[in-house]
Amino acid sequence: MGVNDEAIWRKHSGELVRFASVLVGPGDAEDLLSSVVMRVLSSRGSLESLDKPRPYLFRALVNEAKNHRRRSRRAAPLLTEDQYSVELRPEVLEAVMGLPPQQRAAVYLTYWRDLPISETSELLGCRPGTVKRYLFLARNRLKELLSDA
Amino acid sequence: MTPKTDLLGHPDLRKVWDVIESNAPTVEWTDVTSQVGQPVTTKRTRPVRRTVALVTVVALVLFAGNETVGVFAARRALAAGPAVAEPPIQLRIEVIDSSKPWPVEALRDLSVNDDGIFAHTETPEAVSEQWQLTDAGWTSLGVDASLVTAGETFNGIRYVAGRLHAGEAGDTAVILRVDPESEDWETVFTVTGGNIAALINVGGQLVAFGHEDGFENLRAWKSVDGTSWTSAEVEQSDSAYVGSGTSDGKVGVAVGYQDGSIPLIERRGASIWLDDGAGRTRPAALPDLGSLGFGYSIGGFRIPDGLEDVVHGKRGFVVYTGYLQVWGGFEGLTLQPREAWASLVLRSNDGNQWTAHVLTDFAVYQMVPFGDGLLAAAALPPDSNTETIEVEGVTTEVASSAVNKLYYSDDGLTWREVTDSPGLGKPLLATTDGQGVVAIDEYAAEDKTKNTTTAYIIRSGE
Numbered sequence: 001m002g003v004n005d006e007a008i009w010r011k012h013s014g015e016l017v018r019f020a021s022v023l024v025g026p027g028d029a030e031d032l033l034s035s036v037v038m039r040v041l042s043s044r045g046s047l048e049s050l051d052k053p054r055p056y057l058f059r060a061l062v063n064e065a066k067n068h069r070r071r072s073r074r075a076a077p078l079l080t081e082d083q084y085s086v087e088l089r090p091e092v093l094e095a096v097m098g099l100p101p102q103q104r105a106a107v108y109l110t111y112w113r114d115l116p117i118s119e120t121s122e123l124l125g126c127r128p129g130t131v132k133r134y135l136f137l138a139r140n141r142l143k144e145l146l147s148d149a
Numbered sequence: 150m151t152p153k154t155d156l157l158g159h160p161d162l163r164k165v166w167d168v169i170e171s172n173a174p175t176v177e178w179t180d181v182t183s184q185v186g187q188p189v190t191t192k193r194t195r196p197v198r199r200t201v202a203l204v205t206v207v208a209l210v211l212f213a214g215n216e217t218v219g220v221f222a223a224r225r226a227l228a229a230g231p232a233v234a235e236p237p238i239q240l241r242i243e244v245i246d247s248s249k250p251w252p253v254e255a256l257r258d259l260s261v262n263d264d265g266i267f268a269h270t271e272t273p274e275a276v277s278e279q280w281q282l283t284d285a286g287w288t289s290l291g292v293d294a295s296l297v298t299a300g301e302t303f304n305g306i307r308y309v310a311g312r313l314h315a316g317e318a319g320d321t322a323v324i325l326r327v328d329p330e331s332e333d334w335e336t337v338f339t340v341t342g343g344n345i346a347a348l349i350n351v352g353g354q355l356v357a358f359g360h361e362d363g364f365e366n367l368r369a370w371k372s373v374d375g376t377s378w379t380s381a382e383v384e385q386s387d388s389a390y391v392g393s394g395t396s397d398g399k400v401g402v403a404v405g406y407q408d409g410s411i412p413l414i415e416r417r418g419a420s421i422w423l424d425d426g427a428g429r430t431r432p433a434a435l436p437d438l439g440s441l442g443f444g445y446s447i448g449g450f451r452i453p454d455g456l457e458d459v460v461h462g463k464r465g466f467v468v469y470t471g472y473l474q475v476w477g478g479f480e481g482l483t484l485q486p487r488e489a490w491a492s493l494v495l496r497s498n499d500g501n502q503w504t505a506h507v508l509t510d511f512a513v514y515q516m517v518p519f520g521d522g523l524l525a526a527a528a529l530p531p532d533s534n535t536e537t538i539e540v541e542g543v544t545t546e547v548a549s550s551a552v553n554k555l556y557y558s559d560d561g562l563t564w565r566e567v568t569d570s571p572g573l574g575k576p577l578l579a580t581t582d583g584q585g586v587v588a589i590d591e592y593a594a595e596d597k598t599k600n601t602t603t604a605y606i607i608r609s610g611e
């Protein structure tokens with residue numbers, strides 16, 4: 001591990017764990033993030049060896065979340081009963097979490113974290129046009145799902 | 150947190166993020182490092198390949214009859230796809246600048262016109278800045294609030310479309326031009342809440358393609374003088390998105406995506422619209438992309454989920470996708486199978502007749518006109534673009550995310566590797582006067598840790 005790894009972790013871990021929660025739910029977020037960081041430490045030796053740790057780790061989380069999605073065909077709840085807000089309808093959560101990870105990540109970063117599309121594209125490792133396409137697809141999908149809800 | 154941008158105006162959608170974030174766990178550095186040396190939960194290559202095989206088998210079973218033929222056709226199409234031809238081509242690649250005037254990760258756009266080479270940067274705080282490459286290196290042209298989304302020269306005047314980030318009021322699309330007298334930028338058109346993706350000069354008119362409301366309500370806006378604009382409807386614009394456009398002067402081509410109006414029956418997906426300036430913007434007839442068997446799934450059919458970009462060279466229009474993957478997704482840690490690594494190329498001489506081809510030797514990152522042909526920056530398939538890592542004491546290979554080669558093509562189908570390509574990260578390319586290409590890249594050619602911005606000029610001949 002590098003001497004600056006812990007500092008890098010402290011700087012980014014808050015937003016990374018929130019992002020991981022968005023991708024796989026709060027219950028599996030720690031596993032997802034730990035798995036990604038362990039992989040980096042195993043392969044690169046340190047976080048500080050990464051050219052750009054923040055976008056690298058965001059991209060790796062999305063990628064790992066797709067593997068997680070493929071692996072976990074089980075119908076585990078994303079939130080336990082006590083984690084639900086009384087005002088939040090389960091079907092809305094299911095609609096959002098039913099989006100493919102890339103689309104959900106694009107929606108979260110752009111519409112909730114309020115990042116410009118250019119930064120979302122940097123974090124997701126794709127071109128701005130691709131982010132816009134994800135947003136377009138996600139909005140259509142959510143509109144369809146929520147109109148039925 | 151109070152987001153400035155709303156999503157569908159649905160209050161519960163805000164609550165989703167709030168509830169998820171508020172339930173996010175706290176993960177300490179010691180929690181992670183204590184696990185180093187323990188088994189990593191996910192195996193890499195083989196499970197992915199097995200999944201591909203399984204998906205293929207299931208697809209063959211499910212899509213009986215014509216659709217089974219479609220899957221086999223996809224495999225044939227891949228096998229017979231355009232290939233990299235021998236011999237490689239030698240081009241003149243010169244470094245013209247290697248300074249780094251802007252913060253790392255800020256580079257967003259590159260454009261070249263009669264006045265010079267321009268870069269556009271945007272920081273995470275949404276501070277936008279324009280730069281011109283001069284003999285003294287990159288010179289700032291000042292900070293503004295817009296992100297350039299398209300540009301075109303019309304009647305000898307440079308026009309730029311951009312997006313103003315207006316905080317609580319949302320974004321506004323603008324078209325600016327250089328005032329012929331004062332030489333200052335002046336705003337000639339705005340679309341509150343809108344987005345302009347393409348600006349093209351066609352049929353004696355300046356045509357902007359974009360969306361009236363964020364990424365909804367596809368529209369074409371047209372102007373004969375650059376200052377007065379009229380909104381024009383686009384045929385089959387329901388659930389449609391346009392991301393890019395270009396023109397040969399007679400026909401404008403805009404590319405993007407369209408949902409079928411009856412999703413279980415129709416499968417439009419990747420879409421192209423044509424415009425001659427004066428008439429209505431109409432959809433182009435495309436070959437059956439569903440038979441390629443890749444991309445986004447609509448009602449069980451797999452189709453490319455959108456077209457990345459369109460370029461016009463001396464042999465017509467070439468439209469392409471970026472990485473065309475079975476599952477979509479991003480490069481990075483996972484070693485994707487070769488079948489998941491391809492680009493779709495659509496070609497047309499005049500915009501009316503299109504042919505589709507799957508490019509399997511590399512995935513296009515960006516393509517631009519170059520001399521009489523095309524130049525592409527591309528990423529090799531993961532199984533030939535790997536790095537070795539050690540996991541659980543076992544050496545394994547993972548995909549590299551590098552865009553690592555330049556390729557040249559006369560026709561967009563047969564490509565030749567460019568020898569001595571510089572080592573690239575995520576380059577931006579722009580054509581100069583039709584004879585050369587400027588490429589800028591955030592990384593140094595050899596040592597990526599330096600994060601130096603390097604600008605190259607690439608010309609024909611050794």
